[in-house]
Every structure is written in structure tokens, then in C-alpha cells.
Amino acid sequence: MTPTVSASGLSLHYGGTRALDDVSLRLTQGVTGLLGPNGAGKTTLLRVLATAVSADRGAFTVLGHDPGSAAGRQEVRRRLGYLPQTPGFHPDFTAFEFVDYVAILKELTDRTARHREVRRVLDEVDLADVRGKRIKKLSGGMRQRVALAASLVGDPGFLVLDEPTVGLDPEQRMRFRELIARAGEGRTVLLSTHQTEDVAMLCHRVLVMAAGTVRFDGTPAELTARAAGHVWNSAERDPGAKAGWRTGVGSFRNVGDPPPGADLVEPSLEDGYLLTLDGKGAEVATA
Numbered sequence: 002m003t004p005t006v007s008a009s010g011l012s013l014h015y016g017g018t019r020a021l022d023d024v025s026l027r028l029t030q031g032v033t034g035l036l037g038p039n040g041a042g043k044t045t046l047l048r049v050l051a052t053a054v055s056a057d058r059g060a061f062t063v064l065g066h067d068p069g070s071a072a073g074r075q076e077v078r079r080r081l082g083y084l085p086q087t088p089g090f091h092p093d094f095t096a097f098e099f100v101d102y103v104a105i106l107k108e109l110t111d112r113t114a115r116h117r118e119v120r121r122v123l124d125e126v127d128l129a130d131v132r133g134k135r136i137k138k139l140s141g142g143m144r145q146r147v148a149l150a151a152s153l154v155g156d157p158g159f160l161v162l163d164e165p166t167v168g169l170d171p172e173q174r175m176r177f178r179e180l181i182a183r184a185g186e187g188r189t190v191l192l193s194t195h196q197t198e199d200v201a202m203l204c205h206r207v208l209v210m211a212a213g214t215v216r217f218d219g220t221p222a223e224l225t226a227r228a229a230g231h232v233w234n235s236a237e238r239d240p241g242a243k244a245g246w247r248t249g250v251g252s253f254r255n256v257g258d259p260p261p262g263a264d265l266v267e268p269s270l271e272d273g274y275l276l277t278l279d280g281k282g283a284e285v286a287t288a
């Protein structure tokens with residue numbers, strides 16, 4: 002598939018902190034997950050790609066446009082939807098007023114067309130019924146859907162979502178998953194999350210970041226496969242395991258380097274992620 006977003010050598014320092022260290026990537030249509038521990042640089046990468054902050058070094062293009070110039074930046078912004086980690090809601094706004102406000106910022110000047118677009122995006126996230134409600138009266142899940150609606154204004158080709166499911170209960174998360182999957186049809190979505198399950202369920206591709214660098218770039222199945230032969234059951238916690246815990250059925254599930262003859266079990270994407278962070282197979286695979 003042709004890449005829609007390409008970045009090479011992105012680096013960004015905050016004082017002595019290397020938030021991004023020579024990050025290169027190519028995204029295609031569909032949902033790509035971005036995993037990494039706290040402080041890995043995920044938000045910084047999203048903010049750079051969303052043109053909210055400039056990298057010290059490196060370059061990138063979004064849908065053929067280079068934000069290196071003011072004109073290019075404007076073209077990128079026209080094609081971009083961004084749901085930041087903490088959307089800046091005005092709690093007294095209704096859902097409609099908030100999304101309308103975002104639409105004005107996105108230069109939709111014609112009032113009738115803009116209001117049609119606001120209704121369209123609120124419909125798209127199944128919020129048509131509550132568009133006249135004040136944001137402070139909405140549940141956490143509904144608020145996140147309002148933020149998603151705002152990011153969909155103007156039908157952007159590139160959608161950047163920063164931990165959109167954080168704090169949602171399982172039902173709300175599943176509902177949100179549905180919406181993200183829908184949003185990923187025909188567009189490029191980059192989804193930062195701590196939920197390995199979201200990545201396993203939603204993404205055609207996953208990037209793992211740690212300490213400002215990309216440690217893995219491949220499919221969720223490839224990330225899971227990294228843990229093949231490294232997860233085993235035992236009656237007692239295996240002292241040689243990197244992680245091990247008693248499961249609900251009483252046996253221990255261990256992750257790491259198994260002893261000879263261990264009772265190997267199917268790994269999960271989370272196992273592959275943990276072992277990647279641990280340095281096992283930390284080289285960047287090419288997708």
C-alpha cells in the first residue's frame with residue numbers, strides 16, 4: 002500500500018530529554034497502534050505529526066504535503082484531525098456548540114454548510130440525540146465521542162488519536178473501538194494507547210516506542226509472535242521468569258526464557274510487547 006504519512010529522522014529535545022530520537026515511519030490507510038510506556042515519546046510524536054510542535058530535526062509529509070513551509074503546513078492541517086490527550090472542552094458548551102466552534106477554527110465559514118457538517122460528525126459518533134446537551138452533563142464516554150466528532154470535522158484523511166479510550170469502562174471502550182474502526186475505513190489513523198487489547202482488536206499495524214525511539218514496527222500478529230516460545234505455565238512461579246503471576250485457575254503464567262521442557266502456551270500481544278520493551282528482539286522490523 003502507498004504510504005500516506007512518511008517521516009524520517011524526527012528528533013526533538015526538551016532540555017536534556019530526548020523525547021524523539023531519530024524516528025522514521027511510514028503509515029498507510031487503516032488504524033496503526035502506537036504503544037509504549039509512560040514517557041516513551043508517543044504524545045510528542047503525535048504532536049509533531051499534528052503540526053502542534055516542530056521537530057528539531059527530520060521531516061515528514063502527510064498525504065503528499067510537507068509542513069516544512071507555511072503553505073504546506075496549512076495543507077497538512079486541512080487534512081488532519083487531532084484528538085489530544087486532554088481535549089480542551091468548555092463544559093458549558095453543548096456538544097453541538099463545541100463541535101461548531103472547532104468547525105469555525107477549521108475555516109468552515111459558511112454557516113449552513115458548517116452546521117450540516119457538525120450534524121454529520123455528531124451522527125457519525127452516534128451522538129445525534131444529545132447534541133443539545135451541555136458537555137458537563139455528558140458521561141466520560143460521550144465526552145470522548147464529542148472530541149472524536151470534533152476531530153472528524155472536514156473529513157480529514159489523517160486522524161491522530163492520543164489515548165482516546167483512557168478512563169472509559171469496558172462497554173464504552175468497545176463502543177469507542179467500533180467508532181475508531183469505522184473512522185479507519187478509507188483514512189489513516191494513528192492511535193496512541195496503553196491498551197494492548199485495543200491494538201490486538203483494531204489495528205492492522207503497530208509501532209512500539211521506548212525512550213524516544215521506535216523499537217518495533219510490524220503487524221500485531223508479528224508482535225505477538227515475538228513471544229512464541231517465551232510464555233509457559235508452571236505449578237509455582239518460575240524464578241527465572243521476567244514476569245510471572247498466579248492465574249485464576251491456580252497455575253502460574255510466566256513470561257521470559259523458559260526452562261527446558263516447560264509447558265509452553267499461546268502468547269498474547271501484550272507478552273510480545275513486554276518482551277520487546279525488555280530488549281528481546283528490539284531491532285526495528287520492517288513492515
Ligand SMILES: Nc1ncnc2c1ncn2[C@@H]1O[C@H](COP(=O)(O)OP(=O)(O)OP(=O)(O)O)[C@@H](O)[C@H]1O
Binds near residue numbers: 018019041042044
Ligand atoms: N513540554 C515538555 N517539556 C519538557 N519535557 C517534556 C514535554 N513534553 C514531554 N516531555 C518529556 O518528553 C518525554 C516524552 O514524553 P511524552 O509525553 O511524549 O511521552 P508519552 O509516551 O506520550 O507518555 P504517556 O504515555 O505518559 O502520555 C518525557 O520524558 C516527558 O517528560
